[in-house]
Structure formats: structure tokens, C-alpha cells
Amino acid sequence: MPKIIYKEKEYKVESGNFLDFFKNIGEKIEDILIVKFNGKLLDLTAQISESGEIVPVTFDSEEGREVYWHSTSHIMAAAVKRLFKDVKVTIGPAISEGFYYDFDRATPFTEEDLLKIEKEMEKIIKEGHKFVREEIDIEKAKDMFKKMGEDYKIEILNEIKDNKVSIYKTENFIDLCRGPHIDNSAKVKSIKLLKLAGAYWRGDEKNKMLQRIYGISFPDKKLLDDYLKRLEEARQRDHRKLGKELDLFSTHDEFGPGLIYWHPKGAIIRKEIEDFWREEHLKRGYEILYTPHVAKIDLWHKSGHTSFYKENMYPPMRMDEMEYLVKPMNCPFHILIYKTSLRSYRELPLRWCELGTVYRYEKSGVLHGLMRVRGFTQDDAHIFMTEEQLEQEIINVIDMITFVLKTFGFYEYEIFLSTKPKDSIGEARVWELAENALKQALAKAGLKYDIDEGGGAFYGPKIDIKIKDALNRTWQCSTIQVDFNMPERFDVKYIGEDGKEHRTIMIHRALLGSFERFFGVLIEHYKGAFPVWLSPIQVSILTITERVKDYAENIFNKLKEKKIRIILNNANETIGAKIRNSTLQKIPFMLIIGDKEQQKNVVSVRKRSGEEQKDVNIDDFFNMLLKKIEQKELDI
RNA sequence: GCCCAUGUAGCUCAGUUGGUUAGAGCGCAUCCUUGGUAAGGAUGAGGUCGGCGGUUCAAAUCCGCUCGUGGGCUCCA
Secondary structure (H helix, E strand, C coil), rough: CEEEEEEEEEEEEECHHHHHHHHHHCCCCCCEEEECCCCCCEEECCCCCCCEEEEEEEEEECHHHHHHHHHHHHHHHHHHHHHHCCEHHHHHCCCCEEEEEEEEECCCCCHHHHHHHHHHHHHHHCCCCEEEEEEEEEHHHHHHHHHCCCHHHHHHHCCCCCCCEEEECCCCCCCCCCCCCCCCCHHHHHEEEEEEEEEEEEHHHHHHHHEEEEEEEECCCCHHHHHHHHHHHHHHHHHHHHHHHHHEEEEHHHHHCCEEEECCCHHHHHHHHHHHHHHHHHHHCEEECCCCCCCEHHHHHCCHHHHHHHHHCCEEEEEEEEEEECCCCCCHHHHHCCCCCEEEEHHHHHHHHHEEEEEEECHHHHHHHCCCCCCEEEEEEEEEHHHHHHHHHHHHHHHHHHHHHHHHHCCEEEEEEECCCCCCCHHHHHHHHHHHHHHHHHHHHCCCEEEECCEECCEEEEEEEEEEEEEEEEEEEEEEEEECCHHEEEEEEEECCCCCCCEEEEEEEEEEEEEHHHCCCCHHHHHHCCCCCCCCCEEEEEEECHHHHHHHHHHHHHHHHHHCEEEEEEECCCHHHHHHHHHCCCCEEEEEEEEEHHHCCCCEEECCCEEEEEEEEEEHHHHHHHHHHHHCCCCC
């Protein structure tokens, strides 16, 4: 007789499933979705046949949510099958937030269809259908799905090696599925179908385009409302919206999509970032380079770009019967500089950085505001070194990345090690060498990471660092790439201590990635309310009456001379309107000046948050401001 | 590139089944008001309704093509 441990108590179970067990001991099963039994995730309806410990899995855990959303996708598929006879089902997994299901249908779904499907799902939920698991012979499954006309399921079945497969029945709907699932559709309380999209079968653009429906569900209406509120908040801080409102940048789509125009207010932020960036590089032993934007096609043949990066490059320009290509990367140029003289081991490592503007052709459908563009400036660098120096240099770069990102208020990262892609240059042995160097450096730095199989650059593996913003979303910016191949192609070498030639090794790296993307991330992270050192306008002076015009101008000039970015609003408006405008522009500090301030020779300081301090001496204010700017303080 | 949605004033958006000189708010300009902590008032300028072609007595509205944008797929800093 199986012995069950649950909540540190022991029970003897004669027969039945987990559902029966919970019922027998009077446990509420409403919140329990599945169980973890001896480490395995099982349906509540699974029979208890061995001893073990039960851990209930609820919506509060990642595993619970996954099952919950996956089950909801089955409910959606059931609803779609009820409503539309001409639909073939494919797959419908849970994703990090919600679920989707891909359908094959001759005519795409419409927005109205979505509402209908949602209603039908609610019906199915109300009807309280059981999820019934069955294990059947694979051949029988093939017959069954064939009869149902579900070709995609047969394609999946043909790839399964086992003799038995599991299927789940939910009312009229039968799906090939590993499970586990919730026991009853009634456990889903609140659903919302979010968007329609096209998606290739198995993610391959050569395959048929399917109709994907995204949705999400929660065990409580309030959780759904919270989620929708969070989506709305993300919309509010969309960098495209804020970029327009705060006059930071624009695109001129009819004259070239994916190309960014930096307005004065965006450009000053970029200048501040660049100044900080250059200073930090000089401190850390880098030297600055400038290189051209184009080079003859021969250079790109030599680097391998014309064969391995062709898709991303703009077609050649003809000049003097020669073909020139606009650069998609800076590395070949830096290599050319390296090769202008014979290098000694004594010179290495050479750390060369450049704010290099590159152009890459991106498919029209992937362009997105500042995040995905066709022309951008990388904060690029190439480190030329000996093999012995490699590990330390990687560690140095990681340290620099965390320092720089911290300065902008990013403290959390996800780290990925990306390995050899399908299209790549160089021998497997060399790739392994490079990958090991990255792994060891990560281990030494004590950093945890995931592997991104096949995600490397064509010339070498890389570490990608994704930062988390204020809404916990991740963005890929920083990258460190180890390259043994490009030096090989260009015969990059140094003279060693032994007087012989040795192969130089290269690191390609970017901290911010590109100014465009990083700026987009920054805008969203701060919701447009930049710290003082970055704010396009740091202080606005707001006058209450024209009588104080001279006094205000005095203060304006005094701060302007000290290089504070300041504006004076003397306009014929009420103070309320001036405060509102300044606040909407997210200017960190307002100095409010009326007769009283003039008499006492002070100012009234109001932060954009609304917090206010009266009767402030102007020198005290300036000193406080200067400290915040110099220390790059994040809070105002 | 592919699927779906979409393009009206500088911005955000109305515009009913095709029917006179296409509307609103914000912003902008001018004037009045000199106002004490998130919108004072009045007047005015501003649009060949993304572009090209078609259907029609008549097109912002219907159709086709085209250039963009948004959400996805694929790809990436």
C-alpha cells in the first residue's frame, strides 16, 4: 500500500488518484493545478501507485502558470474547433506571459472572431469540462488524427520515437499532448485573447503561414486587470511615444525607414553618454579611433562578410570602376590600422575603441523605433592581444560593462554564451578554444549564464548580456566576442618574446551595443524622466509676474554660465500652466520666482515630482545641482 | 520578406449606408489678462484625407497597386 507524505504528514493510500487523496483528507483543491510527485509533474487525475511525497503546484509557481496557460490554450483550441469547421490545429504552448495556439485556416481570423472565440471559451469554462488523459499506441494515434484530418499532428507523431503517446480530451477536442494539465476547465477563471499574428509552421519561413492567437488567463479577475494595467503602463513608457512627446528623435519613413534623426534634446543626451563613455575608456587603457564608412569590396571578401554577412549588407556603390560597400561592422578597419606596423608583444594588449556608425539591411517587418534600425552607432572596441592575455581581458570587459550599466541604473542582467552558428568561418577546434576562454572568464567572474546554441557571430562565439529595465523586461545591449578567425584571415600577428611571429587574438566588444537601441532602452527605463546629468533641460525658471523679469534673467545667466542646461519661461501664462508644462517636459528642477523671492533674494525649488522647497539660496541650489550632475546621481 | 491591422492639421483623434465650403482638443500666432504651485480668456492661421491609378454624376469613404507604420513570424546591436 503506497505511503504518501504531504505537508510533513504520512498517509496510507489504498487506491485512487491525487484528486481523491486531497478530497479524502479534506484539502481544498480549488487552487491546486497539478502535483509534483517524487519530482515529476503529474495530473491530479493520475493514479497513485507508488509511495512518495506530494507537493501541490499552484498558479504562484512558474510550473503552475505554465500548466495553467497551456491548458487554457487547449480550451481555446476547443472553442475554435467548435466555431470553425475548416481549421486544422498545430501546436499551442505556454509562453512567458500567457499562451498561443497556431491554427491552419484558409481565411485569417478577424478581430470579431477573437471576441466570438473568447465567448465560446467562457462557455467551455462554465460548462466545466474535464481534461482526460489517455495513453494510446502511436499507430492508433496516427489513425485517429488521420481520420480527424489533423495533418500537423501526424507530422509531429511521425517524429516521435516512443510506442505510446498521450492524448488529452477536453470535451469535443482531442489533442496530442505530453501534459500535464489542470483537471477541469472550470479552474480557469479569467481569460483574454490579446492579439492575432501570422506565424510560420515550425518557425521556418519556407513553411506555410499559420494563424496564431495569443492570449492569457488567470485564476482571478483581479490578476487579469493587474496584467492589463501593466501592459498599459508599458505602452505609456514606449520610447516612440515619449520620443515624440519630449522631442528627442524622429524618423522620416518616406525617406528611409529605420534611420534615426536625433533632435537637439536627444542629441544632448547622446553627447553626455558619449563624454562619459570616452572618459571611461581612456581611464581603462583604451585608445580612440576613427575609421571610414566605406571600403572596396575586396576588404569585405577578405573578411568573409560578402559570403557570411551578405544578407545584411547594402549593395555596392560604383566609383571609378570599383565597387565600394558601406560598413556593417568596424572590425576590418581596426585590423588594417593594426597592420600598419610590425607589432611587438610589448605593445599588447592594444585596446582600440570607436563610436562607429554602421549600416545593416534589416527586413522591413523587423524595424522597431530605436530598438531595431538600419543605421546605428556602435560603441565598438577591438582588443588585440596574446592568447595568455585573453582571459583577463574578458574579465576586464565584463567589469567595465557592469560598471557602465550600473551608472545608468541597470543592476540586473541575464547572461548568454552563444555558440557556433550554422554559417561560420574557421575550424571547430578554434571555436572550441574561444568558447572555453569565454566560459572560464565567466566562471572566474562568478557569473551564471545560459547557453544560446548556435547564436554566435560568424567569426566567433560571444557573451551577450541582457539588461533588465524598470518593468523587468530584458534588452540585449552588451556583447563580448572572441575571434581567432578574423586574425587568421588578415594574418594578424605580433613578434613574441622569442623573436618569432605569433597569431594575435581579437576581442570584439560593445558595452551599450548601439546608441540608438541603448537610448530607446534608457527612455523606457526612466519613462522619459532622466537623471539630472542626462536631462536635456536640467532647470526651468518660471516667473510669476513680469516684475521679476530682471531678477530671473540674472539667475538664468548665472546658471547658464556654469553650463547648466536651463530655460527661462517668462511667457504670458499663469504659474499653474508653467508648472504643468515644465512637469510634462520632465524637467528635473523648476525655480519659481515671484515678488516674495525677489525681495528675499531666494528661489522656490520645485522638483518634477511635486516636492518643493521654499526660500532656497541660489548658490546652495547650484552646489546641490552640481553634485548631482558630477556624481551622475540617479535620483533627483 | 511573410500574415493581420492601419495611414485624416505639428501632435492625439472624430468623420454615420459614397452626397455641399473635412471637424475637435492640444500645440502655434496675435490680442486681453500680471496671475502664487499641474491647463485664465478671446480671435486667428493651419489639411490636394500617405502616393498613383480605377469604379461612379459624385470618393477621406469602394477597388487595385505602391510607400510607410503597428502587432507577430524569421533574423539581430
